[in-house]
Amino acid sequence: MSSDSLLPPNSTPLEVALARLGLRFDDIDLPIEQLWDPWHCPIAALPWLAWSLSVDKWDADWSEAEKRAATARAIEDQRRKGSVTAVKTALAGIDSLLTLVEWHQTAPRGVPHTFAVHLPAIGTDGVAGGARVSAATTAQIIADVVRVSPARSHFDVVIDLAVAGATAATGAAHAALYRRVAAVPDTSGTDWAALITDEIGEPLTDDTGQFLDGSA
Structure with missing residues (x-):
């Protein structure tokens, strides 16, 4: 010892x-x-x-x-955490095309302490859809933003369709649910597997009523 x-x-x-x-x-x-x-x-x-x-x-x-x-x-x-920078950092980790629009940046001004996350359905390469506009991506955006945004804030996830330099909102998702904004029922026998659809299987359309083809 x-x-x-x-x-x-x-x-x-x-x-x-x-x-x-x-x-x-x-x-x-x-x-x-x-x-x-x-x-x-x-x-x-x-x-x-x-x-x-x-x-x-x-x-x-x-x-x-x-x-x-x-x-x-x-x-x-x-x-x-709880800052605009934190939200933008979270969005950048999901998709570089995601943009944040706060309530005071809209015309007319929105409700205080609200904001929208805009996601273009068509990428910089001109290709529409794909995983970018899937329900899974929307769910990821919501989860990541809720994790870092102020508890008092409320937001929408908006899917934008850019056509010939113009932008039209084709869909939106709340932090707690997905909301259909505009759509045309598919009665033409079109192959749905080649279309950009929401999470309930209905195809998204552009401002002319044409289905968005995500197979390109």
Whole structure:
């Protein structure tokens, strides 16, 4: 037994054995500081570090680099939570074409503490639809914005159709539900699999009444 033991002379063999085991633990190198470093934390422990830092969004399918980056910016994200910057950052992570329009930026002005998230149905490459206007994308937008926006704020997700330089709203989604704005029933026998539809299977149309083809 080590001379620096604090055990009394009448210690039991079990107590002596446990004390010796504890001395051996002191020889094990435990890099505690690395466990709190997002860039050096063992990947197996990284989800626990993210949880301890209150990372709001975590995807097990992310790459290791994405997981470490999300953990590293956790404190800064919490500081900006509830701000316009936080909402714009969340939107940029979903689709670079998403835009935020606040109530005071509309004409006439909208209801205070409301805003709209606009998503173009046609991308910069001229291709319409695809995953961009799916119900899953809308749900992701709503979930991510609710996570970082002020609790007092309410918002709509608006899908815009750009035609010859003009923009017309073709659909919108509230934070709690999806609302159909305008549509034409499909009675022509058109292949619905090739059309841009809402989450209940009805095709979206442009301002001329033509179905939006997302197969291009």
